[in-house]
Each structure stands twice: as structure tokens, then as C-alpha cells.
Amino acid sequence: MAHKHTYSAASRFWIYPVMIVFVLLAMLPFLYMVSLSLQSDAEMFSGQVVVIPEELQFTNYVTIWEKAPFARFILNSFIVAGTIAFLHVLFDPLIGYVFAKMEFPGKRFMFVALLSTLMIPFFVRLIPLYIMTAKFGLLNTYTGLILPFAMSAFGIFLMRQFILPIPDDLIAAARLDGASEPRIFFDIVLPQIGPAIATVALLTFVFQFNEFIWPLVVVSSENMRPITTGLTLFNQEFFTQWNLTAVGGMLLFLPCFLLYLVAQRHFVQSAMLSGMK
Amino acid sequence: MTYRQRRALTAYAFLSPAIVYFLIFFFWPIAIEFWASFRTGQPLIGESTYAGFTNYIAIVTDKLAIKAVSATMIYAIGSTVFTLVIALGLASILAGPLKARNTIRAILFFPYIVSFVISALMWKSILDPYTGLLNAALLKLGLPPQYWLTDPDAAIWVLVAVSVWKDIGYAVLIYIAAIQGIPSHLYQAAELDGARRFQLFRDITLPLLMPTTLFLAVVIMIASMQEMALPYLMTGGGPANATRLYSLHVYETAFQGLNIGYASALSFAMFLLILLITWVQFKLLNRDIRHV
Numbered sequence: 001m002a003h004k005h006t007y008s009a010a011s012r013f014w015i016y017p018v019m020i021v022f023v024l025l026a027m028l029p030f031l032y033m034v035s036l037s038l039q040s041d042a043e044m045f046s047g048q049v050v051v052i053p054e055e056l057q058f059t060n061y062v063t064i065w066e067k068a069p070f071a072r073f074i075l076n077s078f079i080v081a082g083t084i085a086f087l088h089v090l091f092d093p094l095i096g097y098v099f100a101k102m103e104f105p106g107k108r109f110m111f112v113a114l115l116s117t118l119m120i121p122f123f124v125r126l127i128p129l130y131i132m133t134a135k136f137g138l139l140n141t142y143t144g145l146i147l148p149f150a151m152s153a154f155g156i157f158l159m160r161q162f163i164l165p166i167p168d169d170l171i172a173a174a175r176l177d178g179a180s181e182p183r184i185f186f187d188i189v190l191p192q193i194g195p196a197i198a199t200v201a202l203l204t205f206v207f208q209f210n211e212f213i214w215p216l217v218v219v220s221s222e223n224m225r226p227i228t229t230g231l232t233l234f235n236q237e238f239f240t241q242w243n244l245t246a247v248g249g250m251l252l253f254l255p256c257f258l259l260y261l262v263a264q265r266h267f268v269q270s271a272m273l274s275g276m277k
Numbered sequence: 278m279t280y281r282q283r284r285a286l287t288a289y290a291f292l293s294p295a296i297v298y299f300l301i302f303f304f305w306p307i308a309i310e311f312w313a314s315f316r317t318g319q320p321l322i323g324e325s326t327y328a329g330f331t332n333y334i335a336i337v338t339d340k341l342a343i344k345a346v347s348a349t350m351i352y353a354i355g356s357t358v359f360t361l362v363i364a365l366g367l368a369s370i371l372a373g374p375l376k377a378r379n380t381i382r383a384i385l386f387f388p389y390i391v392s393f394v395i396s397a398l399m400w401k402s403i404l405d406p407y408t409g410l411l412n413a414a415l416l417k418l419g420l421p422p423q424y425w426l427t428d429p430d431a432a433i434w435v436l437v438a439v440s441v442w443k444d445i446g447y448a449v450l451i452y453i454a455a456i457q458g459i460p461s462h463l464y465q466a467a468e469l470d471g472a473r474r475f476q477l478f479r480d481i482t483l484p485l486l487m488p489t490t491l492f493l494a495v496v497i498m499i500a501s502m503q504e505m506a507l508p509y510l511m512t513g514g515g516p517a518n519a520t521r522l523y524s525l526h527v528y529e530t531a532f533q534g535l536n537i538g539y540a541s542a543l544s545f546a547m548f549l550l551i552l553l554i555t556w557v558q559f560k561l562l563n564r565d566i567r568h569v
Contacts, residue, residue, distance in 0.1 A: 007373060015370055022367060023384050025442065029399035030391075032410055036402065049413045095295050104285035110292070117303045119555055121503045123524050124548045127531045127540055128306035128313075131321045151298045181287045210392035212506045217532060228394045232510060235398055242402045249395045260390055264383050267390055271447055272454050 030253065037061070037246035044243050057243070064247045067238065072223055073230035074251055080145045080215075080226055081208035087146075088155045088204045089197055095151075096159025097185050101171055117153045122213065130217050140224045145215055149208060155200045158273070162196035163189055199266045206256050206267075227252045307548075314541035321537055332542030342543065344518050345526035348433055352522055353501035355437040357494050360444045364493075365486070367445070368452030369478060382453065386446035393443065397510035400439050401426065426512055429519035436507055436520055444500075448493050455489040456482060488562055495558040499551055523547060 007015060036044065037060055039053045064070055099111055129148050138144030166189060174184050212228045219225050225233070231248040238244055260267060278286075309321060314332055318325035336342050367385070371378050388396060403410045404426055412422040425431045463481050472480070505524035508514050514521035514529075527547070531540035 007375065015375065019367075019370070019375075019381055022445075023381055026385050026388055026446065029388075029396055029403065032403055033395065033399050036399075044408055047407065047413055047416065049410065049417055091294065094291055098288050098291045102284065102288040102291075103281075104288040107288075110296075114295075114299065117299060119552060120303060120307065121499075121548060121551060123503055123505065123527060124310065124544050125303065125306040126528070127537060127544065128310045128321065129302070130532075131537075132306070148302055150302075151295060153299075156295070181284070181291070206390060210394070212392070212394055213528075216509075217528075228392060231398070232394055240408075242405065242408060245398055245402070249398060252392050253395050256391055260387060268383070268386060268450060271386070271389075271450050 030257075033246045033249050033253065036243050037250050039243045041241070041243065060243055060247045064244055067244065068230065068234045068248075069223060070227070070230065070248060070251060073225055073227040076142075076145075076224060076230075077209055077226040077228070077252075079142055081205050081211075083142070083146050084149050084208045085201045085205040087150045088152070089201050091151055092155035092159045092200055093163075093190065093193060093197055094185060095156045096161075097163050097189050099156070100160045100163035101166070101168070101189075102181070114153045114156065118157075126213065126217065129214075133218055138218075140219055140221045142224075144218050145224075145226070148214060149211070152204075155204060158200055158270070159193065159196060161273075162193045166192055198263075199270050202259060202263055202266050203270055206259060209256060310541045311545060313538055314545045316538045319535075319537060320541070325538065328538070332539045333546065335539060336543060336546060341518060341521065341526060342523075345521050345523045348519060348521055349502060349523040351433050352437055352440070352504065352520075353498050355434070356440040356444065356501045357497045359437065359441045360448050360497055361490060361493060363441065364445050364448030364452055365490075368449045368456060369482060371449065372453045372456040382446075382449065384446075385449055388443045388445075389447045393506050394510060396439065396443060397507055400435075400442075401511045404435065427516050429517045432512055432516060432520050436511060436522075439507060439511070440501060440504065444497055448497070451489060451493055452486065455486055459485050491558060491561055495554060499554060502547065502551060 035051060035053060038056045038058070039050060039060075040055065040057045043050055043053055043057075099107070099114075125148065133139055133144045133147070136144075138147070170188060171184055174188055179187070209226075210228060211226070212232070215226050215229045216232075219229065222230075222233075227248075231245065231252055234248055235245045313320035313325075315328060315330070316325040317328040317331060371382060375381070402408075404412075406412055406422060406424050406427070415422055423431075425435045459482065463485075464477055467477055467481060503524050504522055505528055508520045508522045508525050509528075512520040514525050523543075524547075527540055527543045530536050530543060534540070
């Protein structure tokens with residue numbers, strides 16, 4: 001609670017054990033994945049509780065590449081998630097700026113229309129988007145994977161919120177000096193919202209790296225699968241080989257885990273921001 | 278052209294890619310899905326004819342759809358209630374003076390960030406009846422092995438548990454921020470009056486957190502109502518359709534049954550329900566904010 005006392009010794013006696021249980025539970029699947037990925041088939045099938053494998057089977061990390069094109073899966077994920085994040089960096093700040101600092105007829109209507117897209121669940125768009133993608137001949141292509149996520153109201157809204165506090169006087173003065181709107185955007189606005197852009201890029205990348213439903217629907221050729229569906233279909237094929245699925249899981253896990261370690265603050269802050277809308 | 282007009286033109290020029298994009302990829306899909314939901318045959322992909330509300334009426338007589346609705350209600354309500362109760366408990370501890378609380382918060386939040394594919398597959402592996410960690414541990418304790426994912430009564434609750442496990446960190450984060458925003462003089466005044474810790478929680482923290490609770494309830498509820506990846510990955514909708522959540526039903530109707538008109542009606546009906554919930558939340562939140 002938000003007052004200053006420290007917890008009494010009696011409270012600490014139960015608070016810490018409870019916290020340890022929840023922390024362990026939160027980490028359990030990931031710790032289990034690490035252990036499982038290093039177990040031999042025999043150890044995995046033994047039906048015993050294995051915490052640290054007796055002999056660390058690093059060979060699992062070698063054989064996995066032969067069982068399915070995992071290198072290709074990861075490459076696909078990076079290309080798709082990277083491009084989408086790049087598109088957001090390109091468009092979100094500019095459009096956020098227009099809504100934050102420019103006046104034009106229809107502004108309110110367009111902003112409300114933009115925000116209303118946040119209420120459209122993806123599965124409502126799923127069927128028509130699939131049919132559109134098929135009609136454009138974009139099934140099994142990077143373009144097809146990227147297009148439905150190239151822009152989102154969330155990134156634009158976030159940018160607008162960060163640009164709003166920039167003093168209007170600063171921008172008005174630049175306009176009086178004859179600076180063009182693109183110039184104002186690049187020289188005055190952009191330098192002030194660097195961290196916010198990093199947040200949008202990071203969140204978009206991780207979110208898209210984890211995207212599952214759309215590639216499941218739109219990709220049928222194995223070589224175009226991102227790691228999420230690649231791993232899922234691998235697991236369906238080798239459904240008893242949990243140790244190999246765990247290795248594949250590590251490949252999907254590590255990029256996001258490393259980003260979280262480095263930039264945890266960005267994730268936490270943007271989540272809190274969503275709570276204050 | 279006046280200066281004002283030039284500025285407006287610049288604004289439209291900046292906005293034009295976004296206007297085109299959102300029209301094509303958000304509003305157009307909804308429009309054609311709405312259209313398809315009133316047609317039979319092969320709307321959007323072939324010949325079709327107008328069918329009035331036939332597709333919407335068919336939902337009520339579709340046994341699988343009814344099953345999906347009830348499974349989704351258990352899943353959505355169960356996930357929301359358990360997540361909020363546990364998260365509120367954890368947050369009221371973590372908002373206090375606890376060592377390592379930022380680390381704990383970061384660890385609890387991590388499952389929310391990580392790919393659901395990993396979480397679902399690893400929980401499935403842990404629950405695997407023959408090679409999984411859980412049954413190995415039960416065996417070691419001399420308890421009988423369990424077959425949760427193949428027991429129709431239990432499987433849906435396993436999904437609820439995994440969903441709670443994933444969302445708790447997010448709810449904790451939002452609750453901590455809200456608790457820390459409660460003015461501390463309220464607590465001090467109550468303490469002077471001799472209130473005990475539990476009374477402080479019941480009479481100050483809980484009521485002041487109402488808007489936050491409502492916000493979280495709606496966010497988690499709406500997300501759960503759309504969940505498809507979790508049953509797809511852990512149970513495939515089984516056993517005996519016990520975990521066939523609504524989105525999975527829509528997905529299979531559209532992409533395996535190729536019944537586009539009916540699938541469109543199914544997904545549009547859910548869309549309307551979600552809009553209704555959002556609208557109710559808006560009304561309630563506004564009222565709450567005025568009264569607190």
C-alpha cells in the first residue's frame with residue numbers, strides 16, 4: 001500500500017514465500033524449456049523429474065536445423081517483423097504530428113475514425129483480408145504477411161500523445177520564420193520524440209515477431225513460414241519429441257528475451273500508458 | 278490560396294497514405310464481411326445470393342456454435358475473475374516497501390510479452406501425460422497421474438489457468454500504478470482513526486480502484502473472447518469440443534468448412550457483442566469517474 005511503513009517481520013514471513021512461488025511459476029515454462037532442450041530422448045521419456053539433465057545434449061541444437069528449415073523461419077520472422085516496425089517508424093510520427101499540431105477541416109472526425117479501428121478485433125478482419133490477399137496473389141509472400149499490419153492506430157495515437165506536449169509557441173515561431181511543415185517536423189518535432197519512436201519500434205517488432213494467426217492462414221509453403229507457425233507445425237509433426245520443440249522454442253524465445261532484458265522499461269511504460277487511456 | 282488552405286492541404290497530403298491504408302485494410306474488410314454475412318453460396322469467392330438473416334439465425338441452431346459460446350464464456354469470465362483477484366492481491370503487496378519489487382514486477386510481466394506459441398507449447402509439454410514434468414512430480418509424491426488436457430471437464434480450466442498465468446503481470450502493473458496514485462493522506466487519516474490494514478484495503482484501496490478494475494476487466498474479457506491461438510496450440514479444440522473457443526470455431530468454419538457467409542455472420546455477431554461491452558464500459562467508467 002502506498003504508505004511508508006515497512007512490512008512487519010510477521011508479514012515478511014509470508015510475503016516473501018508467496019512472491020517466490022509466483023515468480024517461479026511465471027518462469028517455470030521457460031526454465032523447463034531450457035532444461036528440456038538439453039535432454040536426451042531417453043531422459044525425456046524416462047518419466048522422471050529432470051531439472052538439470054545428466055548429460056547436456058547440445059546435439060539437439062545441431063540436429064534441429066536438419067529436421068526443418070529453422071534458419072529460414074527465423075529469417076522470415078526478422079524480415080516481416082523488421083519491415084513492419086520500420087513502416088511504423090516511417091509513418092506513425094508523421095501522422096501523429098498531423099493530429100497533434102496541425103489544424104484542418106475534418107480533423108476531429110478523422111481522429112475518431114482512426115481510434116475506432118482500435119475496437120476492431122483482428123478476427124473480424126481475418127476472412128476478408130485473407131480473400132483480398134488471395135485475390136491480389138499475395139499468399140505465401142512477405143508482402144502478404146506485412147500488409148495487414150503496416151499501420152496501426154495504436155502507434156499513431158502513442159506518437160500524438162508524445163508530440164502534444166511540445167510547446168505550440170516553438171512550432172508557431174518556426175512557421176513565422178517561414179519553415180515548411182516537413183522542415184518543422186524533421187528539425188523540431190523528431191529530435192524530441194526519439195525515445196517514443198524507439199518504444200513504438202520495439203513494441204511493434206516484438207508483437208509482430210510473435211504474430212501467429214495471420215501467418216497460419218496466409219502461408220502454406222514451408223519456406224515462407226515465420227518461426228511461430230514453423231515451430232507449431234514442427235511440433236505437430238514431431239509431437240513426441242518435446243526436447244526438439246523446446247530447442248525451436250528457444251529460437252523463438254531468445255530475440256524477445258534479449259530485447260526485454262535490454263529495454264524492459266519501454267515495455268513496462270507503454271503497458272502502463274495503455275491503462276491511463 | 279490562403280495560408281490556412283495551404284496548411285490544410287499539407288495536412289491532407291501527410292495523411293493521405295494513412296487514409297488510403299485504413300480504408301483498404303480496416304473499413305473495407307468490415308464492409309464486405311458485413312455484406313457476406315447476409316449471403317449464402319460462396320460470397321466473396323464465387324456465386325452467392327441474398328439470404329436475409331438466415332446466417333444469423335443459423336447460429337442459434339448450430340450445436341457447435343452454442344458449445345463454442347459456452348466454452349468461450351467460461352474461458353473469458355474465468356480468466357478475467359481469477360486474473361483480477363490474484364493480480365490485485367499481488368499488486369497491493371508489491372506497491373508497498375518490498376525489496377526487489379521492480380525485479381519481481383518485471384518477471385511477472387514477462388509472460389505477457391513472450392510469444393504465446395512458446396507458453397502454450399511448454400505448458401502442454403509440462404502437462405504431457407507420459408513425458409511431462411507435472412505427472413513425473415505427482416508420481417514422485419505418490420499421487421496418481423492426471424490427464425487434464427484430455428478430460429473434457431478439466432481442459433477448459435487448464436486454458437483458463439494458462440491465460441491467467443499470462444495476463445497477471447499486466448494486471449499487476451496497472452494495479453500498482455493505480456494504487457500508488459491513491460493520495461497517502463487518505464491512509465494516514467484512516468490510520469489515525471485506528472483503521473487496520475485490512476480495513477484500509479477494503480474501505481480505501483478497493484473502492485478507489487474501481488475504475489482500474491473495470492478497465493482491466495473489459496480489456497481482459499475482450500481479449501479472452503477473441504482467443505484462438507491457445508486452444509489451437511494446446512488442445513485443437515478438443516476433447517469433445519470442450520475447448521472449442523468461438524474464434525477457433527469461426528476459423529474452422531471459414532478455412533476448413535469454407536462456409537464464408539456463415540463464418541462472416543459468426544464473426545460479425547461477436548464483433549457487435551464486443552462493441553456493446555466496450556460501450557457499456559465507457560458509460561460505467563464515465564459515471565464512476567464523476568462520482569469518485
